[in-house]
Amino acid sequence: MATLATLGTTSLLRFQKADPLKGSPSPHLLGSLSSQLSGIKLSCNLPDVAPFKPISSPFTPLQPVARRVCPFTGKKANKANKVSFSNHKTKKLQFVNLQYKKVWWEAGKRYVKLRLSTKALKTIEKNGLDAVAKKAGIDLRKE
Numbered sequence: 001m002a003t004l005a006t007l008g009t010t011s012l013l014r015f016q017k018a019d020p021l022k023g024s025p026s027p028h029l030l031g032s033l034s035s036q037l038s039g040i041k042l043s044c045n046l047p048d049v050a051p052f053k054p055i056s057s058p059f060t061p062l063q064p065v066a067r068r069v070c071p072f073t074g075k076k077a078n079k080a081n082k083v084s085f086s087n088h089k090t091k092k093l094q095f096v097n098l099q100y101k102k103v104w105w106e107a108g109k110r111y112v113k114l115r116l117s118t119k120a121l122k123t124i125e126k127n128g129l130d131a132v133a134k135k136a137g138i139d140l141r142k143e
Helices: 118-127 129-136
Strands: 002-007 010-015 031-034 040-044 078-083 089-094 098-105 110-117
Touching: 098 118, 098 129, 110 118, 118 129
Parallel strands: 010 040
Antiparallel strands: 002 010, 031 040, 078 089, 098 110
């Protein structure tokens, strides 16, 4: 229930909650808001409500996404232009040729599953996995 009372230049707008046990609303004011621009004072009865419960499920963090970067060579996507027949240029990305590959690790006597570029694969075949991993600063024992 809302009532408006005007006293000179100040207006008072009151919101009251109807009390179910009594037939009339209670006159207690629990909160008020004053506006200095218009000179209107707003006050209302705040209901007894339960604490806020979120409607949706609790926030779950997103899973990390694998970057399109080779850990051995540092290769990443190249920005380029796609050129049409009319010579209209549109921006595009040329991604690295990344492959999942199981490579035999001689020092660990086991296979290591890696996501690496085809250029890194050729380098590993030429120089060996230990040398390439050491140069890139990759610890193969963690994987």
